[in-house]
Amino acid sequence: MSNEKLLVPTKIVHSKRRSITIIIDRNGDLVVRAPLKCRQTEIDDFIKSKADWIIKKRLSAMNSTFKPLKFKGKEKITILGMTFDIILTDTKRVKAVEGEIYVPQNEPELYLRNYLVRLCKYKIPRRVDKFCEKFGFKYNGITITSATTRWGSCSFNNHLNFSYKSIMCPPDVLDYLVVHELTHTKVKNHSAKFWQKVEEVLPNYKTQEKWLKDNRSLIDVI
Numbered sequence: 001m002s003n004e005k006l007l008v009p010t011k012i013v014h015s016k017r018r019s020i021t022i023i024i025d026r027n028g029d030l031v032v033r034a035p036l037k038c039r040q041t042e043i044d045d046f047i048k049s050k051a052d053w054i055i056k057k058r059l060s061a062m063n064s065t066f067k068p069l070k071f072k073g074k075e076k077i078t079i080l081g082m083t084f085d086i087i088l089t090d091t092k093r094v095k096a097v098e099g100e101i102y103v104p105q106n107e108p109e110l111y112l113r114n115y116l117v118r119l120c121k122y123k124i125p126r127r128v129d130k131f132c133e134k135f136g137f138k139y140n141g142i143t144i145t146s147a148t149t150r151w152g153s154c155s156f157n158n159h160l161n162f163s164y165k166s167i168m169c170p171p172d173v174l175d176y177l178v179v180h181e182l183t184h185t186k187v188k189n190h191s192a193k194f195w196q197k198v199e200e201v202l203p204n205y206k207t208q209e210k211w212l213k214d215n216r217s218l219i220d221v222i
């Protein structure tokens with residue numbers, strides 16, 4: 001796609017709002033939100049003023065690994081490193097059995113994502129507390145987020161956030177994500193000191209880091 005084309009909005013939504021805003025979503029689509037009476041020339045000028053940023057963002061989103069599940073035909077999903085065949089059913093809840101996961105055919109994506117969030121809420125605090133007990137970390141709370149581009153974060157007051165996607169990683173990688181954020185309770189940046197502390201807890205953390213880099217396409221499906 002030429003740079004000119006990248007500046008053409010995929011969708012313009014007019015609504016009761018005060019200013020123009022642009023969003024580049026995970027598919028690389030450019031969505032413009034504008035006030036009701038906003039003229040096309042105003043939108044064009046706004047886009048022009050952000051051209052470099054838009055082109056950069058759209059290109060990087062298009063090159064990302066995100067390939068959403070279509071919930072048609074034979075598809076798979078990985079949870080805690082295990083692979084499940086997705087089977088659509090007319091029930092109202094998600095159920096995972098050996099090698100298969102049953103997902104309501106009515107809004108499968110929503111049900112599956114909620115299922116991942118619930119699994120996170122169950123599993124992640126237990127992993128966090130395990131490392132706290134063993135290594136003396138302290139934190140203020142845990143939130144499971146809908147973040148799609150970052151695995152987790154740690155706030156200034158040591159509240160931990162984890163993306164619902166974390167639960168799709170193998171257990172050792174999930175542990176790395178947990179230890180990474182817990183280490184931020186002690187060191188807020190990614191300095192040498194930070195990595196040294198991560199290594200004290202997980203001597204092989206580089207293997208898990210590499211897994212995250214190499215296997216993004218397994219996770220970027222929902």
Ligand SMILES: [Zn+2]
Nearest residue numbers: 180184189190
């Ligand atoms: Zn970090």
